[in-house]
Amino acid sequence: MRTGSLLRRIGFRLLAGVGVLWGAATLSFIALHVTAGDAALATVAGQGANPTEAVLRAVRHDYGLDQPIYVQYLRYLGRLVRGDLGQSYQQRIPVAKAIAEQLGPTVQLAVAAALVAVLLAVGVALLTARRRPWIGSLSSGVELVLTSTPTFVLGLLLLIVFSFKTRLLPVSGNQGLASLILPTFTLALPIAAVLAQVLRTELEEVLEQPFIVTVRSRGMRDVAVRVRHALRHSLVQVVTMSGYVIGSLLGGAVITETLFVRQGVGQLMLNGVTNKDIPMVLGIVVFASVVYVVVNLLVDIGYTVIDPRLVTR
Amino acid sequence: MSALAETAAAVPGTVARRVTLRPGRILAGLFLTAIVVAALVPALLAPQDPLAISTDGAFLHPGAAHLLGTDESGRDTLSRMIYGARPSLIMGLGATAIGVAGGTLLGLIAGLGNRITEGAVMRLIDVVLSVPELLLALVVITLLGTGVSNALFAVGFAAIPAYARIVRAQAHIVRRATYVEAAGTLGIRRVTVIWRHVLPNAVRPVLVLATIGIGGAIGAGASLSFLGLGAKPPAAEWGDMLSIGMQYISNDWLLAAIPGAAVTLTVLSVTVLGRELRRRSEGRTGR
Numbered sequence: 001m002r003t004g005s006l007l008r009r010i011g012f013r014l015l016a017g018v019g020v021l022w023g024a025a026t027l028s029f030i031a032l033h034v035t036a037g038d039a040a041l042a043t044v045a046g047q048g049a050n051p052t053e054a055v056l057r058a059v060r061h062d063y064g065l066d067q068p069i070y071v072q073y074l075r076y077l078g079r080l081v082r083g084d085l086g087q088s089y090q091q092r093i094p095v096a097k098a099i100a101e102q103l104g105p106t107v108q109l110a111v112a113a114a115l116v117a118v119l120l121a122v123g124v125a126l127l128t129a130r131r132r133p134w135i136g137s138l139s140s141g142v143e144l145v146l147t148s149t150p151t152f153v154l155g156l157l158l159l160i161v162f163s164f165k166t167r168l169l170p171v172s173g174n175q176g177l178a179s180l181i182l183p184t185f186t187l188a189l190p191i192a193a194v195l196a197q198v199l200r201t202e203l204e205e206v207l208e209q210p211f212i213v214t215v216r217s218r219g220m221r222d223v224a225v226r227v228r229h230a231l232r233h234s235l236v237q238v239v240t241m242s243g244y245v246i247g248s249l250l251g252g253a254v255i256t257e258t259l260f261v262r263q264g265v266g267q268l269m270l271n272g273v274t275n276k277d278i279p280m281v282l283g284i285v286v287f288a289s290v291v292y293v294v295v296n297l298l299v300d301i302g303y304t305v306i307d308p309r310l311v312t313r
Numbered sequence: 314m315s316a317l318a319e320t321a322a323a324v325p326g327t328v329a330r331r332v333t334l335r336p337g338r339i340l341a342g343l344f345l346t347a348i349v350v351a352a353l354v355p356a357l358l359a360p361q362d363p364l365a366i367s368t369d370g371a372f373l374h375p376g377a378a379h380l381l382g383t384d385e386s387g388r389d390t391l392s393r394m395i396y397g398a399r400p401s402l403i404m405g406l407g408a409t410a411i412g413v414a415g416g417t418l419l420g421l422i423a424g425l426g427n428r429i430t431e432g433a434v435m436r437l438i439d440v441v442l443s444v445p446e447l448l449l450a451l452v453v454i455t456l457l458g459t460g461v462s463n464a465l466f467a468v469g470f471a472a473i474p475a476y477a478r479i480v481r482a483q484a485h486i487v488r489r490a491t492y493v494e495a496a497g498t499l500g501i502r503r504v505t506v507i508w509r510h511v512l513p514n515a516v517r518p519v520l521v522l523a524t525i526g527i528g529g530a531i532g533a534g535a536s537l538s539f540l541g542l543g544a545k546p547p548a549a550e551w552g553d554m555l556s557i558g559m560q561y562i563s564n565d566w567l568l569a570a571i572p573g574a575a576v577t578l579t580v581l582s583v584t585v586l587g588r589e590l591r592r593r594s595e596g597r598t599g600r
Contacts (some may be wrong), residue, residue, distance in 0.1 A: 016439075020436075020439055020440050020443050023436060023437065023439070023440030024440050024443060024444070027440060027441075031452070031456065078412055107501045141337075142557035144581070144584065145577075147584070148528065148532075148576065148577060148584045149577045149580070149581075150533075150535060150536055150576055150580065151536065152535075152536055152552075152555065152573075153555070153573035153574075153576055153577050156555065156559065156569055156573050157570070157573065159562070160562070160566045160569075160570060164563065165566075181555065239561060243442075246445075247445035247446065248443045248445070250448060251445035251446060251448055252447075253447070254451070254540070255536055255539070255540070258539075259559075260539060268538060269451060270451075271437035272455065273451045273454055273455045274541065274542070275457075276455060277455075278455055278456070281451065281452055281455045282452065284448075285444050285448055285449075285452055288443075288444055288445065289440075289443045289444055292444070292445075293443060294444045295359070
């Protein structure tokens with residue numbers, strides 16, 4: 001019974017996820033078509049080149065651009081399913097290949113930032129929930145400032161303090177763990193602040209529940225009450241924010257990579273934007289959409305593990 | 314950066330209630346007043362022309378002649394900061410207006426339409442929400458080109474889905490309200506009911522959230538300029554000034570820090586006042 005409803009839940013989520021991806025692919029196809037003008041021209045010609053009509057016709061035929069629109073659409077979907085995100089106008093390489101080459105540093109940064117953000121948020125919330133009023137005010141004040149600080153300003157401040165004033169950490173680069181610290185915190189701190197706000201509110205509510213009083217009356221120490229009982233309940237709220245976290249990580253990566261002169265998908269995206277490389281930009285966006293859907297799906301499965309009520313209900 | 318993040322962070326009012334101590338609100342109000350005055354009549358406050366190259370020299374430290382020093386070309390930093398208030402406010406207000414208008418339209422269509430329309434609009438919004446706001450803004454800029462007005466449109470466009478969701482949820486509540494049913498029973502035309510009763514009541518909570526969104530839009534606009542996609546040098550714009558200042562960070566870190574502080578304080582002030590507004594509006598509806 002339990003596994004059955006769990007599978008059904010996952011099945012529904014999977015279906016919804018596929019729907020979102022299909023929508024993203026369709027929008028991307030429309031955008032490519034409406035705006036690209038003549039894709040054949042863009043493929044053959046750099047600026048100033050002047051290919052003959054015969055060449056253009058040949059290219060159109062090669063790329064299937066002379067086919068009816070629904071054939072092109074179906075072919076486009078087919079290529080996406082096979083992991084082909086199209087060809088970059090500017091770099092003349094497959095978009096999927098370009099992403100794969102740049103993925104490593106970005107994943108490293110995003111995973112590190114996600115870990116730091118969650119650990120910081122959980123730590124701060126556990127320490128500050130239902131303490132003396134000034135502790136709560138202080139930490140929510142800090143959180144408010146952090147959430148109001150744009151990523152590029154936060155990174156700049158960290159750079160000034162830790163690289164230029166004290167020379168503790170390197171300014172930029174992809175090498176070594178030390179050069180990962182500042183970008184990680186730049187990306188993680190605003191997310192940690194938002195998560196900590198939500199988590200503390202939730203913890204404070206949970207800590208007033210009758211079952212906490214019961215646990216306390218059995219003589220359990222405060223730390224154990226918070227970590228073993230209250231935290232598990234509160235994490236449900238955090239898990240629902242996974243979408244926000246992923247979005248912040250992906251968007252923040254563009255800014256952070258620029259600021260710290262790191263390689264990565266964010267830089268690839270920005271290059272695509274400045275060069276009007278539409279297939280590259282849309283390819284990365286579709287890829288981001290896939291990441292969003294997949295991670296949310298995984299989180300959703302994790303969610304049912306944290307909160308078994310969802311399944312048995 | 315997003316109105317969505319704000320709604321997420323806005324789980325019951327306890328956070329906001331404790332964050333904003335009274336002096337904080339007063340300081341935020343004063344700072345924003347100064348920003349608004351600077352945006353309306355910069356010439357009144359600025360000691361010098363923001364683009365004029367002074368003969369005193371470049372990279373001057375703050376002093377009597379130049380209160381915040383001079384930049385890499387010898388321009389007065391304080392004057393440039395003051396002139397930078399207007400593009401920031403225009404970005405914040407303009408982009409939020411686009412987001413709210415677009416979001417209201419989509420939200421009302423979804424919230425008042427039949428099940429098929431609603432399903433279609435909401436699925437579309439789901440799809441767009443699967444792309445982070447900044448990436449969405451970047452797509453718009455790729456399609457339209459760089460520049461101040463395109464950046465403004467991009468930031469506003471990227472905010473539409475989040476507002477649409479809220480309006481649709483409100484429209485759902487309002488359309489079942491007894492006064493709307495009563496108006497329908499009285500035979501008042503549907504368009505009139507929507508315009509006179511549903512729209513104002515569905516949009517009011519969104520406007521409160523939008524005040525906080527203005528701060529986010531200012532930050533997002535500055536981010537785009539920082540990336541080199543919005544305002545271009547030598548414009549007096551905070552994000553662009555910060556990006557230029559980054560290049561000279563080892564000469565003079567203040568050049569980047571000052572515009573950074575201005576953006577942050579503006580966003581912070583807007584957020585503090587916006588949350589206060591939200592707290593009050595929630596108090597009135599008895600939450």
